[in-house]
Amino acid sequence: MRGSEVDERDSAWERDDARYRIYVFEGAGNAVKTFDLEDATVEEALETADGLAGRGERLWSLALVENDTRGLRGLIWLSGMDYNDPPGSAREWRRRRQMQDRYLAARHRLGEPVVLPDGQRLIRVFPEWVRGWPLWENFSDEYHLAGPDLGLTPELSASLYEWNEAWQTRGVDDPEPEGWYERGLELVAQLRDELDGVAEVRPEFLRD
Template identity: 40%
Template sequence: MYAIERSGPDIVWDSYSAGYRLFVFDGVENDTAFDLFECQMSEVEPSARALTGDEKLWSIALLVDDCNSNRRLVWLSGGDYNKAPADEREWRMRAEMQDRYLRHRARKKRTLTLPDGSRVARLLDCPRFGSAAIALTAPATELSLSRSTGAALRDWNHQYQLRHEFEPAPKEWIDQGYELRARVQEEAGATVEVRPDFDTWVQ
């Protein structure tokens, strides 16, 4: 996120009428959409919670019509769960949806699994313990990672520890983290979704 200060008026049009699309996901390639009108965002999110009870994954987008009357979406909360994340922002949007859903399951004392039955493994850097870690909603031994991958994770974390406390994480380190995520995902299999959560606070 970044901010730009505005010193003068630059708005030529505004409106209090907006349309939103609420997507409810039971899993990949299984969703339902609802269009909501004559409301504001402060009303849409409570409506999403009331409609789903947080029993399902959901996301919200602003409906925008371009000059050719083609309808477009601007994601406001979460994103398209049917689409594999392609960058840091899309991973964060996916994480927002998953964490909201899993928090609800935790409050209900239910098994911490996604709608398709898979678990979330969060690839993290852990400076407190001096080692890379994978936070899983089940014992980490279920991942059955190879020794070489475990060593690569430890080396990756060590590289991060060598930087100055206030120095941004190098791009090469972040890129390597995404490569390790794919490697861990391949070894973990389809019952686990490995998420690159190291990108949410290291910069």
């Protein structure tokens, strides 16, 4: 996220006729239903989206519907994104995270197993200033996981531990170790292979 002070007079036009599109995803296959809202505020659109999704019991996202200069209709995502589109950037991973976190929070609140709609766990990967592995699982009893907790091979478990230790050895304001970022991407790919069908792996150290 970035912010900057601007001159409020730099806009040449304004409108108050926003049209919103709500996506609600159902079941393990993420079948989607869409609904358009007009004459609504963004607060009303968010509240409606949450209600249509059963207060977080289903994945949902919200977009602003707009036409480009060619008159072609498109979407500007406001919350989440199309869950059936594989994320390809750090920004898209953050939008997927929005959807997953509110869904898993609702399952935790209802006392249901904290898994995604396809039955898989969600394992987050990011370094932290704690000893151990860079593996985390929201709303679980453990939260901070070790490689053996997931049944990883000793080789991958050790590599993940070493990757997090490399982060620990630097000073708080020091740059990351050379090759550390690329090594993290390699380890995420290996982790996905070993947890295939068991968990989705969400990298949370990606650069924009």
